[in-house]
Amino acid sequence: MFRRPGDRLLEATSITKAFAGVQALKGVDFAIHAGEVHALVGENGAGKSTLVKIITGALAADSGILKVDGQPVPNNNPSIARSLGIAAIYQQPSLFPHMSVAENIALSLESGGAWRKVDWKARRERAAELLERAGAPDQLTNDPDRLVASLSMPEQQIVEIAKAVGAQARILIMDEPTASLTSLEVERLFQVIEALRAQCVGIIYISHRLDEIFAIADRITVLRDGEAVGTFRKDDVDSTRLMHLMVGRELSAVYPKRTTPLGDVVLEVGGIRVRSGEIVGLAGLVGSGRTELAETIFGLATTDSVEILLRGKPVRISSPQQAIELGIAYVPEDRRQHGVVLELPVAENISLASLGKISRNGLIDGVAEHELAQRYIGRLRIKALNADAEAATLSGGNQQKVALARWLANSPSVLILDEPTQGVDVGSKAEIHQLMADLAERGMAILMISSELPEILGMSDRIAVMHAGVIRGTLTREEATPQKILALALGGA
């Protein structure tokens, strides 16, 4: 079909989507034209990914109309979306590392039976041609037999783009494509985007980096809490206004933060100081290095450049065992993977980090273990059949409480929480916040990593903001505003 710049390629009207009662999209309107780069911005959880998944057919919308070329697409699914020319490129390329570039491209384009004969020469020629159209450097175009595993991240991205070009993609979705690129590589990617735009491809560009968005986008749509709060031409808006639109809600949730007298500085690392009784929030975008910092403190990653001071004394922590002995506890982000031991009963999960306390002469005292478990099951309102139920039988929120209980039972002096309420329902969330306030009141020093601004603003005494692996600034509770945090998180002053 012949297309001209400005033709309406895709139109989504009043799209809604709910997950388990949580409204992820509340009637979003969105359109993309041929030869346009349309940026989609918003906080984590604003609904960008959900919208993209509905366009690519990975998720089905609850209601709303999706039209491609003016024709409604009632039952979108990934193969229909592909045949309509919709392609997506994610932050992490999805290629087969042990296959050559030509094979990767061929696999996504060729169809036919499992016994068809492979024409290697044609595959190579096709790959070379597509790579060239995708703006690949000569060394890649000339050698499509290289294994994908040997390519750099930007080269892999170009292979993904070549796949999209080969699939006659007319609508290309790029989800955080620059997250792992250097600025020079970003420049190259932009040249490719320009070339695609000239070929009348419509590009949906998702990024947290506002400077890039202003450099490449024609229009910008802001999503907030599942609503499209505005669509602007690039020239009609500036970054301050965008940021305000992204976070502009009132902090409606109630945070039980109490003012407790602060004690001595307990932990000092990379410009962050945590006093006993204090909750320090660590804000920053996904990938800004917050988890890495936490892992360094806990001895999971050894970084020579980071100096850790514990009660004023420099310490070297090279293993979790050492960190635990020094009184540090760490509740990781992905509790399902790193937190609870699914095959063990709840009681044994809770006691796992404090076996010394419930043992006599080196033997685990079953009665003491159950008393300990019952105490925390009650205090955190963990919903389990009984203390002997396997942790695998609990719901996600309750598994997180078990992971938390384990460290509370160990009563550390420093508690590091990575996204403590991620994926937790509203009720449990409030209980966890209450608990954090209790712990701070009793003199624990708490470092809380969170991507949720209301949580950071509501629970923290002070807020440290990280960008590209460095603490860009620290704000007190009084001076912190969403805009200031976001500005620091985006690398500004």
Added chain:
Amino acid sequence: MQHRREISVALAIVALWIVVALLAPGFFTAENQRDLLMANMPVLIVALGMTLVILTGQIDISVGSQFAVCSVAAGVLAKSGLPLPAVVVAVLLVGAALGASNGALVAYVRIPSIVVTLAAMVALRDGLRWITQGAWVQDLPRGFQWFGWTLPGSEAITVSVAVILFACVGFGLRNLAAGRAVYATGSNEAAARLIGINSRLVTFCVFAVAGALTGCAALLNSVRFNQIPSNAGLGLEMKVIAAVVVGGASITGGRGTVTGTLLGVALLGMIGPALTFLGINAYWEKAIQGAIILAAVSFDAVGSRSRVRRRGRPDGVLRRA
């Protein structure tokens, strides 16, 4: 239910008993039962070690070859005139060393255990064949057979050792922090590391302990006869792994008990002789063993699938914007 596997294996044993009691009561003569018991004590001891290895999510298929090396070592050392206590210590150390070398490669060099122990299985078996030229160890000193004592006396020793080891491993797994570390490592190594468990050390240790237990089993087996075959323990690894899996241990680690292993050894040990007494062709034995193992593992697969269903979809979908 927590002990459903143990209960179902126990029920299977009882059912087998009833069938055999009705059709071939000759199976229950004291002499036959004693033979059965003595033949399976070494299997049980090796299976205890295998339980530890499987609980940490690993596997050791070289135990049969380790068993052969330890048996021959026991005979050769006894013939060299070493006093019996020294032979015992030396054989246990040989077993522990063989296990430890597997453990070191798995835990610290990070080679998958199936590969490490496959290599060890072949290398030890063929190395032994080359050194002995296939010859059996004969003319054992008088003080070696039956520990230089009487047959009933040495049998009593064997059974007591097995019972004590069974109790120790079971008690340790339940009541010691080290036991918890084994379960935690096998269930979720990343989580175990975060709790401060040195999961590599745990992995290394279970292989070493399994090796020592294999050495112990080889020793107890060797004193029953007046010569030691250089191909001892052929196929032992499969027998032992089967018993542990039938006993309810999850092959992916983190779940299993020594009681289950005991029942697994009992069931699989009984099947063969029982079939003979029932007049069924011995060729069926392996097929029936295979069917039992398949049934046990399917039981696992079905059970864990329903668990996943209950856990439902991950609830963090929304936040990954």
